[in-house]
Amino acid sequence: xxxxxxxxxxxxxxxGSVATTTMVGCAALVAGLHPPTGMATETPELADAGLPxxxxxxxxxxxxxxxxxxxxxxxxxxAGVLPYGLTPTVTHELEAADREIRPGGPAPGDxxxxxxxxxxxxxxxxxxxxxxGLDRVVVVNVASTEPASGGAGxxxxxxxxxxxxRAGCPYINFTPSTGLRHPALAAPLAASRLPHAGRDGKTxxxxxxxxxxxxxxxxxxxxxxxxxxxxxxxGDGAALADPAAAAAKNAGKERVLTDTLGPGIEGQVxxxxxxxxxxxxxxxxxxxxxxxxxTRMILQTLWQGCDSALAAPLVLDLARLTARAxxxxxxxxxEDLAFYFKDPEGTPPAALSDQYDRLLTFGRTxxxxxxxxxxxxxxxxxxxxGAGDQGPGSTRAGDTGPGIVGPGxxxxxxxx
Numbered sequence: 098x099x100x101x102x103x104x105x106x107x108x109x110x111x112x113g114s115v116a117t118t119t120m121v122g123c124a125a126l127v128a129g130l131h132p133p134t135g136m137a138t139e140t141p142e143l144a145d146a147g148l149p150x151x152x153x154x155x156x157x158x159x160x161x162x163x164x165x166x167x168x169x170x171x172x173x174x175x176a177g178v179l180p181y182g183l184t185p186t187v188t189h190e191l192e193a194a195d196r197e198i199r200p201g202g203p204a205p206g207d208x209x210x211x212x213x214x215x216x217x218x219x220x221x222x223x224x225x226x227x228x229x230g231l232d233r234v235v236v237v238n239v240a241s242t243e244p245a246s247g248g249a250g251x252x253x254x255x256x257x258x259x260x261x262x263r264a265g266c267p268y269i270n271f272t273p274s275t276g277l278r279h280p281a282l283a284a285p286l287a288a289s290r291l292p293h294a295g296r297d298g299k300t301x302x303x304x305x306x307x308x309x310x311x312x313x314x315x316x317x318x319x320x321x322x323x324x325x326x327x328x329x330x331x332g333d334g335a336a337l338a339d340p341a342a343a344a345a346k347n348a349g350k351e352r353v354l355t356d357t358l359g360p361g362i363e364g365q366v367x368x369x370x371x372x373x374x375x376x377x378x379x380x381x382x383x384x385x386x387x388x389x390x391x392t393r394m395i396l397q398t399l400w401q402g403c404d405s406a407l408a409a410p411l412v413l414d415l416a417r418l419t420a421r422a423x424x425x426x427x428x429x430x431x432e433d434l435a436f437y438f439k440d441p442e443g444t445p446p447a448a449l450s451d452q453y454d455r456l457l458t459f460g461r462t463x464x465x466x467x468x469x470x471x472x473x474x475x476x477x478x479x480x481x482x483g484a485g486d487q488g489p490g491s492t493r494a495g496d497t498g499p500g501i502v503g504p505g506x507x508x509x510x511x512x513x
Contacts, residue, residue: 104149104420105231107222107266108412109257110240111158111198114178114331114376114405115271117169119239119412120156120194121179124187127152131183135410137436137456138417146460147424148417157197157225159218159257161204166195176376178405197225203253211251218260226264233423235416236261237269238276238295239408255279262289267423269415270295271408273440290428292419297439300407301400302327302366302380303350304449309384309398310357311448319387323354324364328371329378329404352440356447378404411437421463433459 108116125131133139138148164172170184170191184191199221202214209217226234236257243252251259254274261268262277262285270276270293277286277293286293299307302325313320350366364383380400388394415437422431430442436452446452 101153102149102232103153103155103230104416105155105157105225105229105234106416107225107234107236107261108156108158109201109236109238109254110160111156111194112160112162112164112166112169113239113241114169114173115239115408115412116158117166117173117191118178118405118409120166120191121170121173121183121187122409123151123154123156123413124190125183128186130186131180133410135407136414138414142457143460145464146418146421147464148421151413151417154413154416155197155229155231156194157199158194159199159201159221161201166191166198173376173405178376178403201253201257203250203256211256214256215259215263218257219263222260222264222266226266233420234264234266235269235420235423236266237271237412237416238274239271239412240274242272243274251279251281255282258282259285262286262291265289265291267291267419268293268295269412269419271298271412271415273297292422292427292429292431294415294419294431294434294442295438296441298408298411299437299439300404300411301378301402302382303353303439305380305382305398305400306350306353307447307449307452309396310354311450313384313386314357320358320362320384321387321393322363322385323382325350325366325380325382327366327368327378327380328374329368330370330372330374331376331404350439353447376403376405378402418459418463425463431459433462 108119110116122131126133137143138146167184167188170179170187173179174181174184202217203209207214222234222236225231238254238257240254243254252275254270254272254276258268258270258276258279259282262282268277268291270278273296276295278296306323310320354362378401380398382396382398384396384398386394386396415434418434419431432441432443432445433455435441435443435445436449436456445455
C-alpha cells in the first residue's frame with residue numbers, strides 16, 4: 098500500500114522566531130484559519146508547478162535551546178508577531194514538531210570534533226527521514242547570523258550544511274552565514290549533485306533596493322550616494338551587534354546596488370541592536386541622485402516590519418520549490434530562486450521584476466516534463482538523487498564522509 102508523498106522540512110534554529118512562525122503559519126494555512134499572504138507559491142502563477150502541498154510537510158530541526166515550541170509561540174504572541182488565539186488551535190502540530198527537534202551544536206563546552214558533530218547531525222537527518230517515511234528532507238538554515246569564527250574549526254552553519262550533503266538532503270541558506278560556501282565543502286557539494294539555494298533571505302530593505310535601483314538605472318538618473326540604517330532587536334539584533342556578522346549581512350545588501358548601478362556608489366548600511374524593539378525592525382534609506390541639468394534630488398524610504406512574519410512565507414516557498422526541484426532531478430545551485438535572496442547563487446539579474454520572471458519560468462519547468470538539466474550548469478545529471486536515497490557521492494551517517502574533519506569550536510548556531 099503506497100502512502101501519500103510527504104516532505105520533511107528540517108529547520109536549523111528550529112526554536113527561533115522565524116522557524117516557529119513558519120510552523121505555526123503552515124498549520125494555520127492547512128486548517129484554513131488564515132490566507133497564504135506573502136506566499137508566491139500559493140498564487141495562480143505558480144499553481145501548476147507541482148509543489149508539495151502544505152499539508153504534506155513534516156517539520157523537525159536542530160537547535161541549541163530547549164524552549165518548547167508551544168511556549169515559544171506564546172512568547173511570539175505576546176510580542177505581537179502571532180495573532181492572539183492562534184497558538185492554542187495549532188498546539189498539536191507544534192508538539193509534534195517539537196518532538197522532532199534534536200540538540201544542535203557546538204554548545205558551550207562541547208568537546209566534539211567537527212567530524213563527530215557532522216556525523217551526529219547526519220544521523221538525525223537520516224533517522225527523521227526513515228522513521229517517518231519521508232520522500233525527501235529539505236534542510237533550511239534559519240538560525241541567527243553566526244559571529245566570525247575565532248578557531249580552527251568549521252563554523253556551525255557549515256557543519257549543518259555538511260550533514261545535509263551527507264544525508265542527501267537539498268539545502269537552503271536563508272541566512273548570511275557561511276553554510277555551503279566554505280571551501281571545505283566545495284568537493285563534497287559538487288559530488289552530491291543536490292539542488293541548493295541561498296544566501297540571506299530578502300525580506301525588507303534589500304527588497305526595496307531591488308525595486309528602486311533598477312528604476313534609477315532605467316530612467317537614466319545618476320545616483321550619487323545611497324546610505325541606509327537598520328534598527329532591530331531579537332536574536333538577529335544581538336547577533337548582528339558583532340561587526341563581522343554585520344559585515345556579512347551588509348555585503349548582501351550592497352550587492353543589488355553594485356549589480357544594478359555599478360561600483361563606487363557612496364554610502365554604507367549601519368545595523369544597530371535595539372533590544373527594546375523585540376521582533377520588529379525599522380530600515381531607512383537615504384538616496385541622493387541627480388536629475389536633468391544636474392538638479393540634485395533626494396528619495397528617502399522607511400520600512401517598518403516584523404522580520405519573522407516577513408520571512409516565514411518565504412521559507413515555506415523555498416522549501417516547497419527546492420523539494421520539487423529535487424523530485425524532478427535538478428541539481429546544483431538554483432539560480433532561479435534569486436527572487437528570495439540578497440546574495441543569491443550565481444549571476445542572476447539583480448532587478449526584482451527580472452528575478453520574478455525567472456521564478457515563474459522556473460515554476461513552469463517544475464510543472465512540465467521531468468527535468469534533465471543541471472540547475473547551475475545546464476548539464477544533464479548523471480543520476481537522480483531520488484526520494485529517500487542518500488544521494489550520489491554522499492555517505493551515510495557514521496561513515497567517514499567527504500574529508501571534513503577538524504575541531505568543533507566555532508560559534509553556537511542558536512535560533513534567530
